[in-house]
Amino acid sequence: xxxxxxxxxxxxxxxxxxxxxxxxxxxxxxxxxxxxxxxxRARGVLIDISSLEIVDSFMGRxxxxxxxxxxxxxxxxxxxxxxxxxxxxxxxxxxxLKGVRTALNVEKGMALLQNEHAPGESHxxxxxx
Amino acid sequence: MAVLKxxxxxxxxxxxxxxVRQVTRQWAVQMGLSLVxxxxxxxxxxxxxxxxxxxxxxxxxxxxxxxDINRRGVRLTFTDQGPGIPDITLALKDGYTTGGGMxxxxxxxxxxxxxxxxxxxxxxxxxxxxxxxx
Numbered sequence: 001x002x003x004x005x006x007x008x009x010x011x012x013x014x015x016x017x018x019x020x021x022x023x024x025x026x027x028x029x030x031x032x033x034x035x036x037x038x039x040x041r042a043r044g045v046l047i048d049i050s051s052l053e054i055v056d057s058f059m060g061r062x063x064x065x066x067x068x069x070x071x072x073x074x075x076x077x078x079x080x081x082x083x084x085x086x087x088x089x090x091x092x093x094x095x096x097l098k099g100v101r102t103a104l105n106v107e108k109g110m111a112l113l114q115n116e117h118a119p120g121e122s123h124x125x126x127x128x129x
Numbered sequence: 130m131a132v133l134k135x136x137x138x139x140x141x142x143x144x145x146x147x148x149v150r151q152v153t154r155q156w157a158v159q160m161g162l163s164l165v166x167x168x169x170x171x172x173x174x175x176x177x178x179x180x181x182x183x184x185x186x187x188x189x190x191x192x193x194x195x196x197d198i199n200r201r202g203v204r205l206t207f208t209d210q211g212p213g214i215p216d217i218t219l220a221l222k223d224g225y226t227t228g229g230g231m232x233x234x235x236x237x238x239x240x241x242x243x244x245x246x247x248x249x250x251x252x253x254x255x256x257x258x259x260x261x262x263x
Contacts, residue, residue: 058179085164086168089169
């Protein structure tokens with residue numbers, strides 16, 4: 001079966017969608033990602049869609065689902081590299097990808113994920129000296 | 130209005146949806162649509178092709194390259210022999226779905242193209258015709 005490769009980069013998982021996604025491939029990615037989040041204890045997922053020429057409501061829903069599932073598994077999701085024409089089309093389609101965070105490119109997306117997990121920013125405050 | 134060329138593609142599986150997207154893109158490029166208009170047309174085609182597969186039980190799409198007096202465009206006509214849509218007004222509303230989707234397919238597609246026409250009869254199937262002009 002066809003799979004989209006998932007790369008591990010430190011605490012994060014990196015996915016770059018390079019092919020025109022058919023529905024089955026999108027669902028496989030959803031399954032693979034959730035499995036890998038648990039297996040690698042990843043704290044964040046970065047999905048690069050810069051090669052995607054369109055995002056229709058099915059793919060939009062898939063991205064939303066991944067973000068939601070990742071949240072339940074204590075990982076953040078950032079979608080990066082959306083083409084301008086895709087953004088315009090998504091808005092007119094009525095799909096706002098609520099709950100999915102975005103960044104312009106991989107670099108900015110990684111920075112976003114890293115900032116959220118910067119050491120010393122624990123909810124329990126700084127460790128006592 | 131002249132039809133420059135026409136082609137019929139099957140819309141029966143999710144692989145067909147990908148193929149419809151690719152051919153639609155080629156035609157949109159050939160007719161000189163801008164990148165944004167190409168993207169809108171291909172996205173609408175993807176939504177409607179998925180409807181044909183999911184709700185219509187499969188069907189076909191006819192592509193037409195059009196040449197009007199001073200404009201060119203691409204027309205896609207999706208037909209299926211599925212159960213039909215009992216209430217088209219309701220089906221066009223955002224958020225209405227019977228298939229577990231987001232209910233953006235029909236209404237959303239309508240917003241993405243210049244012309245949108247839908248005919249559906251219960252028990253006989255559905256035909257959706259969209260046109261994007263340059």
